[in-house]
Amino acid sequence: MIFWLRSDGWNHQSGLGTRSRLVVTQLLLIRPRPQEDELFSSWLVRLAWSNGEKLHVFCRNRLKMSRGTWYRDPDRLAGPETIKLSAAATGLSEDCLLATTLSNYEGALYERHVRDGVARWIMPIGVKNRSRYLHGQQCCVDCLREDAAPYFRRFWRVAFMVACPRHGRLLLDACPSCGAPVSFHEGDFARRFTSDACLITRCSHCLMDLRQHVAPAAEPEFVRFQSDLAAAITTRWSVLPGDTAIYSLAFFDGLHHLLRVLSSNTKTRHIRTLLLHDESQFAFPTPFATSAMRFENLRVHDRYVLMKLLVRVMADWPWRFCEYCHRAHLSRSELMDYRRPCPYWLESEMKWHLNNHSYHPSVAERQAVKGYLSAHGMSCSTNNVARWLGAWYVSHGKERGLAEKPAC
Ligand SMILES: [Zn+2]
Ligand SMILES: [Zn+2]
Incomplete structure (x- = not known):
């Protein structure tokens, strides 16, 4: 018996009911559920191949997706209509499928999800x-090796994730053999498989x-730090050194700012140089040739180095950070x-x-000093008032009242 499921959620038997303008989607025979933290595109690929069809044709004919789905980033772009069609074809809940998309990071990792264009913390493909x-x-080859049904995790698209929290090894962002980007959905493109x-x-x-590759191990201290960041996405709050609780949005915004400071090739590069020097490492320029370059564009090894520097800066917050800023004259x-x-x-x-600005007395403070000087018969000139307030002034002996400053 074949059932048809309309996108508005009505079930009715094949052949019954009238044809309508609504898209009618057949409930698929094989419907694997998304695995833990699985990426939407990874699930789509497994769904298509488990039903014995090529990905592109499957998405067009079975899921009624638009032709441009794979010409862009489906994990960022999947909207309510795509989710509804996928849910209708598989019998899964829309919430279950929505949790596989990157838009689900909204409110935890960034304030507003950007479907197209530059997105904070999400790496472009x-x-x-x-x-x-x-x-x-990115991917962890050890995770893929252990999976009964290998799949790609959603957090592998987040820029600060450079090591696997489970295996403690660096993630892979390119094929170790040919250097091509990891592009798992292309497995059936123009092939006779x-x-x-x-x-x-x-x-x-x-x-x-x-899965044949063996990735290098990451430092345990760094893996712990990164696991705390991953936990902050789930709980939506974090704890600064000193036990100050903070919303994850503000926390990640601040970390992004610090990473920009550490990775920039402007004057702030001196912090990076000093941090590396103290670890007996050579300073290096990041590939930030233009202002359009962002942390999210960097390869995994560059991000790993910068994230390790971030771990050092965040330790003993804010004293170590301020110390390096002072040493770098920033x-x-x-x-x-x-x-x-x-x-x-x-x-x-x-x-x-780190504020190098000189002291700026308020209007009320100036008025109060003027009143005092006037009451004691001293000069109320702007220069003398500034001197009494400890602000910048011109020293000259003729200014009346300079020698008369009482001890206070
Ligand atoms: Zn792993
Ligand atoms: Zn390759």
Whole structure:
């Protein structure tokens, strides 16, 4: 018996009911559920291949998705209509499928999800003719090796995730054999494989199985720090050193700001140089040739180095950070990014410890000093008032009242 499921949720038997303008989707015979933290595109690929069809044709004919689905980033772009169609074809709940998309990070990792264009913390995959030319898709080869049904995790698209929290090894962002970006959905493109012979773990260019690779281990201290960040996404709050609880949005905004400082090739690069020097490492320029370059665009090894520096800066917060800023002769104004607001937990420390501006007395303070000087018969000139307030002034002996300053 074949059932048809309309996208508005009505079930009715095949052949019954009238044809309508609504898209009618057949309930698939094989419907694997998304696994723990599985990425939407990974689930789509497994769904298509387990039903013995090629991915692109399957999405068009079975799921009624638009032709442009794989010409862009489906994990960022999947909207309510796509989710509804996928849910209708598989009998899964829309909430279950929505949790596989990157838009589900909204409110935890960033304030507003950006479907197209530059997105904070989400690495770009760079799609051209359904192929990927950037290295925004990462994977842990050990996780893939252990999976009964290998799949790609959603957090592998987050820029600060550079090591596997479970295995403590660096993630892979390119094929170890040919260097091509990880592009698991291309396994059946222009090939004569039957879909059930496709492997999601195989490089789409040279066909190497990524599970054969052995990734280098990451430092345990760094893996712990990164696990805390991952937990902050789930709980939506974090704890600063000193046991100050903070919302995850403000916390991640501040970390992003610090990573910009650490990775920039402007004057703030001196902090990076000093941190590396203290670890007996050579300083290096990051590939930030233009202001359009972002932390999310960096390859996994560059991000790993910068994230390790971030771990050192965040330890003993804010004292170590301020110490390195002082050593690098950096003030608050040189660390600020005035194009976007800086979270309070970071700006308050910079304002308090790294503010090189001279003291600016308020109008009320000036009036009070003027009143005092006038009452004691001393000069009320602007210069003398500034001197009494400890602000900048011109020293000359003729200024009346200079020698008469009482001890206070
Ligand atoms: Zn792993
Ligand atoms: Zn390859």
